[in-house]
Amino acid sequence: MQLADRARGISPSPTLSIDAKAKAMQAQGIKIINFSAGEPDFDTPEHIKKAAVEALAAGFTKYTPVPGINELREAVVATLKKNRSLDYDPSQVVISVGAKHALYNAMQVLLNPGDEVLLCHPYWVSYYEQVKLAGAVPRVLETSEATGFKITPEQLAAAVTPRTRVLLLNSPSNPAGSVYTREELAALAEVILAKNLLVISDEIYSALVYDGREHVSIASLGPEIKERTILIDGVSKTYAMTGWRIGWAVAPRPVAKAMADLQSHSTSNPTSIAQKAAVAALTGTQEPVEEMRREFERRRDRLLAGLQALPDVTCLKPEGAFYLFPNVSGLFGRRYGEKVLANSTDVAEVLLQEAQVAVVPGIAFGADAYLRFSYATSREQIEEGIERIGRFVEQLT
Numbered sequence: 071m072q073l074a075d076r077a078r079g080i081s082p083s084p085t086l087s088i089d090a091k092a093k094a095m096q097a098q099g100i101k102i103i104n105f106s107a108g109e110p111d112f113d114t115p116e117h118i119k120k121a122a123v124e125a126l127a128a129g130f131t132k133y134t135p136v137p138g139i140n141e142l143r144e145a146v147v148a149t150l151k152k153n154r155s156l157d158y159d160p161s162q163v164v165i166s167v168g169a170k171h172a173l174y175n176a177m178q179v180l181l182n183p184g185d186e187v188l189l190c191h192p193y194w195v196s197y198y199e200q201v202k203l204a205g206a207v208p209r210v211l212e213t214s215e216a217t218g219f220k221i222t223p224e225q226l227a228a229a230v231t232p233r234t235r236v237l238l239l240n241s242p243s244n245p246a247g248s249v250y251t252r253e254e255l256a257a258l259a260e261v262i263l264a265k266n267l268l269v270i271s272d273e274i275y276s277a278l279v280y281d282g283r284e285h286v287s288i289a290s291l292g293p294e295i296k297e298r299t300i301l302i303d304g305v306s307k308t309y310a311m312t313g314w315r316i317g318w319a320v321a322p323r324p325v326a327k328a329m330a331d332l333q334s335h336s337t338s339n340p341t342s343i344a345q346k347a348a349v350a351a352l353t354g355t356q357e358p359v360e361e362m363r364r365e366f367e368r369r370r371d372r373l374l375a376g377l378q379a380l381p382d383v384t385c386l387k388p389e390g391a392f393y394l395f396p397n398v399s400g401l402f403g404r405r406y407g408e409k410v411l412a413n414s415t416d417v418a419e420v421l422l423q424e425a426q427v428a429v430v431p432g433i434a435f436g437a438d439a440y441l442r443f444s445y446a447t448s449r450e451q452i453e454e455g456i457e458r459i460g461r462f463v464e465q466l467t
């Protein structure tokens with residue numbers, strides 16, 4: 071079958087495929103400790119589920135306006151005002167089928183073939199593919215543990231070419247868990263304005279920051295940078311609502327309108343009752359969010375201590391999201407039985423086969439020295455996982 075070039079160029083999401091492999095082993099009765107999932111393990115809070123049930127019972131089951139119901143767009147505006155001191159009009163909000171869809175829409179309406187998009191390494195896999203799907207060219211800004219996996223303004227300025235259109239920023243970040251401070255964002259904003267770039271700011275982990283940090287949106291740093299920001303967020307990570315598929319973009323009016331027009335020819339509105347649930351999430355009690363955040367913080371500390379205790383493994387303390395990103399290059403060249411561990415894929419595969427521990431190889435994020443551990447799993451699983459990995463590392467020769 072002859073497929074379009076566009077389809078043949080797509081690499082499937084490696085994070086989802088490892089999760090699928092782990093789940094398949096689990097279905098065979100093998101007990102897997104799964105650190106590969108990119109979603110909270112908590113159940114969606116009751117009051118949110120109830121809102122969906124009520125919407126269903128009330129027959130709220132028809133098409134809604136393409137960019138979402140007013141109630142939800144207004145709730146997004148009110149939340150941005152409250153949490154990030156941002157002023158928007160509901161007409162600037164486009165509700166989509168998850169934040170991933172909002173990102174896709176944004177790239178489709180902003181990028182021409184040949185345009186360059188700057189991604190910060192280690193980057194979330196879908197950015198790379200979505201840039202390519204828009205016919206544009208992903209360019210990667212390297213970072214390291216030394217800079218806390220953050221780019222610098224000098225580095226950004228030096229990377230800009232006449233074709234550079236967009237910087238993709240993700241704070242708190244997946245996979246490294248880095249969080250940019252207000253000062254760091256202000257310095258980046260200066261370069262963005264000077265170089266006439268746009269910034270797509272993926273703030274899907276905004277609610278998950280630790281050690282008393284605050285989440286800052288680059289859009290909140292002044293009217294000029296706000297006019298150049300497409301802010302992406304959603305309910306998936308904050309409210310344990312990954313399956314509901316509600317996310318949004320908040321953008322300057324012409325961009326928002328183009329995104330809604332594009333969406334009108336693909337998915338139309340996101341699911342009606344999921345939108346009602348999202349309204350309940352944003353306008354209801356935020357206590358479950360804080361409870362989940364605190365639990366994530368405790369798990370981060372426990373898993374971090376476990377990983378840092380491993381010989382030849384180093385791990386920075388992440389500041390947000392729910393991932394740890396240890397450097398395992400110290401294990402490269404060693405053997406498990408006959409198998410030489412040459413890269414992150416080898417380590418992840420042998421860990422899954424021999425220790426039944428599922429993690430994502432860093433190569434999936436363009437960073438082959440690392441593994442990504444999600445701590446969106448129970449503390450019992452974390453304890454068991456630490457033990458299994460400890461035994462695994464001991465067996466390497």
Ligand SMILES: *Cc1c(COP(=O)(O)O)cnc(C)c1O
Pocket residue numbers: 108167168169170171194240243244272274303304305306307312315316317
């Ligand atoms: C999970 C995730 C998303 C997508 O979230 P959905 O709203 O479920 O589509 C976007 N960006 C990053 C960095 C993520 O980790």
